[in-house]
Amino acid sequence: KPPNFPAGPAGLPIIGNLHQLGSEPHKTFMKMREQYGDIFSLKFASYNVIVLNNYKDIKDAFAENAFSGRADFKPLKDRSGGMPRGLIFNVERSWTEQRRFALKSLRDFGFGKKSVETIVYDEITELIDNFRKTIGKPMQTQNKFNAAVLNALWTMVTGNRYSHDDPMLQDLIKRLTSSVTQSRAASVVLFFPWLYQLRNKLTMVFAYAKERQESIAKNMNFVKGTVEDHQSTFQKDAAPRDFIDVYLAEMEKTSDTTSSFYKEEGLKNLTVTLLDLFVAGAETTSTTLSWEFLLLALHADKQEKLHEEIKRVVGLSRLPSLNDRPSMPYTEAVINEVMRFSAMVPLAVFHSALEDVTFKGYQIPKGTLVIPNLFCTMHDPKVWTDPETFRPERFLSEDEKTLVKNEALIPFSTGKRICLGMTLAQDELFLFTSSLFQRFKVGPDPNGEKLTVDYHAASVLVPKPHNLVLYDRIEE
C-alpha cells in the first residue's frame, strides 16, 4: 500500500479484493465502511482503489479537478478508437472541450428550455396511446419507457423520431440496454488487460464478447451513418437542425490543429459523443420511470396523493407543463424519493486521480480509482430516517406545501463530472410522471406473483421483470 493511504480489507495476490465484492458491491461497501470508516481502500488487480461513502467526502473530492479522471481501461479506449474520446470516458483537455460544448449546445436544443416540452409531448402522446391498448391487462413497462425516452434524445440530437415499435428503434434499444446491464462477469476483464487480449483472441469461444463487439460496431455504424447523412445535407449558413448540425458548424470554424474538434479528430469525438449520450441518457431515465411505476403500484396511497395534486394544479383537460412544476411539490417529492430509494446508478462511474493528491489527510497517488458509493449516501441510516421505507413526504415541510432539499440526495453524482444530462432528465421525469399519473392508475397484477422491489444489479440497478396493470382514469 502507498504510505498514508486509507485502510481497507486485506486482499489476495493478483486479484486483490475483486473476489470479495459479491453480487451487490454497493452493499458490500456499506458493510466494509462499518469496519474501516467512510473512506477506505481496496485493490482491484493492479489498481489502487478508494471508496467514498459519505456525501460530504464525495462533494469535496469531486469539486477538485484532480479527481476528474477516468480509469485507463483498454476496452474503453478501444471503444473510442484507441484513446479517450467523447464524454463519459474522456479526460483532460479533450473532455473539458467536448463536455462544455455538449452542455451548451444541448441546452439550446432542449436541455432546460421550452422546446424539450414539445419534443417530450410527442413521446408522451404515443406512450399514452400505447398504454391505453393495455388497460386492464398485465404488462411490462420497461421497454415502453425505453422507446419514448430514447426517441426524445434522438430527436434533439439527430432531428428525427421513430414510431415506438419501429424495428430500427427497437434494435438500438436492445443493443444499448445490454451495454449498461451486462453481467459483472464481463466487466472483470476491465481490470486484467491480458485477459482482455486473450478474450479478443478467443472471441469465437466467448459468445458474449463476440456479441458485445458486434453490438458496439453496429451502434457505431448506425451513428456514423446518421452523421454522414447530416454532412451531405449540411448548410453552413442555415439555422442548425439539431445537435449534429451545431457540432459540424463548430468543426468548420475550428482552425486550432490541437483542438478535439479539428477535422478527423472532431468527427471521431462526435461519434463517441453521440454514443455516450444514448448510452447514458436512455436506459437511466427509462429505468427510473420503471422504478417509479413499481414503487407507486406498491404504494397506492402515495399514488393517490400524486394524482390529487396533478388534478388540483393542472386539472384533467390539458397536459402538465414545466411551468406547473413550482406548484407541484408532491410530484417533485415523489420523483426525489424514487431516485433516492432506487439509487439506480449505485456507484456512478469510477473516477480516477489525475495526479498525486492529498485528500482529508490521506495521500492518494495518481491513477487511484475513486468510487463514490451513491447508494450509501442515499440509504445512510445516519442521514435518513427509515431509509428502506418509500416515503416521498421526507422531502416536504411539515405542512407538505414546500419541497425540502437534502444534500445527500445525489443520484446524478456531484462536482466536475456531475451527470451532463441532469436538467434534461429532471424535466423529462417531471413531464412523464405528471402526464402519466394524471391519466392512469397503476397496480399489481391481481393474478400475478407478489410484487417486490428486487433488482438485477449491474452498473444500473434494474427492477426484476414484473407485470403491472394500468387503469384509465379518464373515460372517453
Ligand code: HEM
Ligand atoms: C435519471 C436519469 C439519470 C441519472 C440517474 C444519471 C446519473 C448519472 C451519473 C451517476 C453519472 C456519473 C457521474 C460521475 O462520474 O460522477 C452520469 C454521467 C453522465 N450522464 Fe447521466 N444520468 C441520467 C440521465 C442522463 C441523460 C438524460 C443524459 C444525456 C442526455 C445523461 C448523460 C450523461 C453523460 C454524458 C455523463 C458523463 C459525464 C462526464 O463524464 O463528464 N445522463 N449520469
